[in-house]
Amino acid sequence: MVTIYGIKNCDTVRKSLKWFDAKGVENKLHDFRVDGIDVKTIAGWLDEVGGKVLINKRGPSYRNLSDTDKATLEQGGPAAAEILVANPTVIKRPVVDFGNTRTVAYDEARWAELAGV
Template sequence: MTTLYGIKNCNTVKKARKWLEGNSVAYTFHDFREHGLTEQQVNEWLEVLAPEVLINKRSTTWKQMSDSDKAKVDAGDIAAIAAANPTLIKRPVLATGDSLQVGFKDSDYAGLLL
């Protein structure tokens, strides 16, 4: 099963969804804002992805976070902070049965899904 994680009004997520639909790839969309994320989900991603790949330190959410929460993330206590603030996650996250892809590049999606 392929799942695309993100927020529906993100332009990059929109591009990824358009690509998936245009290439007839069956997928489920999980909106962070509507459905949230669990600490367990974030921890599973962190088993595969480096924190700097998953966390978007250029996001508005990061910039508005308290220094103490930023320090927790930098110290590796990422799951609880990211689950509470899912817009910290770089978007989109594409999960296929055995792989994760962060961000969207049509060539990467084609190599993974076609």
């Protein structure tokens, strides 16, 4: 089963869910706002894909962060993960967890490869 992390009212997350359903790939949505997210999970993502990939600097949520928080996100580490837990809408969506691998953002070609469809 594939876990799609994001926010249910995000257009890209909805588009992702439809893509996986259309391909017959079993999936579930993990909504940051409803289900929450923990520091350990986000720290793992930061280690795996890096902040440049995981953090959405173009959205209003990032722009509304303090300069101190933005600097902490640049440095990475556990403190950056804590900021992302408190502000999950700063995470680029969707994060798709295939079990052994995660992808960030909408990427049909990579998903097809990882899901074998």
